[in-house]
Amino acid sequence: MFCNQCQETAKNQACTQRGICGKDAEVAALQDLVVYLAGGIALYGTRARALGVSDPEADLFVAEALFATVTNVNFDPDRFVALAQRALELRERLRGRFLRAYEAQHGRHFAEALPEAATWAPRSAARDELLARGMLVGITAGQPDEDVRSARSLLLYGLKGLAAYADHAEILGHHEEDLLAYMQDALAMIAGDAGTVDELLAMALRCGEMGVRAMALLDQANTSTYGQPSPTQVSLEVRQGPAILISGHDLRDLEELLQQTADSGINVYTHGEMLPAHAYPELKKHAHLAGNYGGAWWQQRDEFDAFGGAILLTTNCLVPPKASYRDRLFTTGLVGWPGVTHIADRAPGGQKDFRPVIARALDLGSPRPLEQGAVTTGFAHGAVLSLAGPVLDAVKRGAIKRFVVMAGCDGRQKEREYYTELARRLPQDTVILTAGCAKYRYNKLGLGDIDGIPRLLDAGQCNDSYSLVVVALKLAEALGLESVNDLPIDYALGWYEQKAVLVLLALLSLGVKRIRLGPTVPAFISPNVLQALVDKFEIGPTTTVDEDLAAMIAAA
16 A cells, blocks of 8 residues: 555654554555546546536535545555445446547547546446456556655545545535536546646646635625524533434534434533534524534543443544443444444435434443533624624734634644644733634633634634635734735644645645644655745744744744
């Protein structure tokens, strides 16, 4: 195997025996095959769309297939075999539609030679044959140029993040054809081994533009379904009674779980990226949405063990479960682990059936207390902009001298203590804007406020990073600045997986400069590609708290 898509990849080079995330070489090869076959669908899809032919089922499948290969989503080889088999079916169906349309419009057969991703056909699509092919088609296959490989990787990993956000919006019934069409255009470029480094980087920035649109679409999907988030204190304590802990990002799964557990005596707790759900009016009206239990994804092995109740994982980030809680862990959506009970997708117009999760919870006792007190979430763009007057006044008076965007992912490495220490040591006239599980490094520090404005404004999930973009743009507009780069604002972003790559590309597509990225520079970025980003965007790595803090203070 060769996998370098996450921040914790071995030696900051690549995992070649077993993934740091826990996936084995078989799963890695099958994931590579699913991406490869999705590229085959894209090669036909882009050509068919030019002839006025579309296949909505194939379009959505490409997004789901890419999302399934994001770090810490699915570790079940059987599920990837099924995805590969479905990809072959959809590719051949789309191929037939394209060939018929081409002949009808041009009066001749299509004769262009296409890459193997569009033409390779297994004899039986059996597991062993699929696995053997998967071992030959990873990101390094057939591309000796390090810089081209790097630019392709940046684009592919951005596409995986884009697919995740687009899929979340689709689940709530919000669809944008241009997102899925772009996804295929970009994936066809990769599958066709096309594009120079400059062309691939341009397509990656286009991915960032589409990422802004996807995040805006998801924001609309969430707020139109569940209402505008508002600042909300969330209890960290537990109640007596049976309990379900829900983790991941899927708000619809949470909604249906709350509806199905009403009057059951079960308390529902959020974990990880589900914390911001408490800020949505249509979700927090459920009295048995009891609070938040635990912190970021990487702590789940200890926290799930301690919880004692049933656990539902809705999207990434799943880590290899301990035997001590595997029999009370359930997955749903694209998430999977071999042997863990999976809750099937909802039928059209229906809900998922969470009765197995509910029954397991009723067999178990109350959760074990973990923390005390509360944390605040819900400072999405609507809430922050409602404070626009006081915020602008504080800026003009000098009470707020600087904003620092500290968003993105958390992770296991000790170097991530940088973000905790930086938050703790920032001057009292600094406001932190955050989203994503990176907040668990500092959202319980009690950072206080500036004239009633909290010094930590938590916009929500990594999915809600759009809110930070909106706030920055509105601040620049209100202060009469020509560019967001003229704001008194710094960026210290933490990354782990591919959604964070998409967030970075989104910021770059908006022209944001001087982003500090940590705790390491991505292993898939070659020196020359990194230099191209430095030259254009002045992007750089986080260094030490002392150095970065001194630079921020000097710029204030």
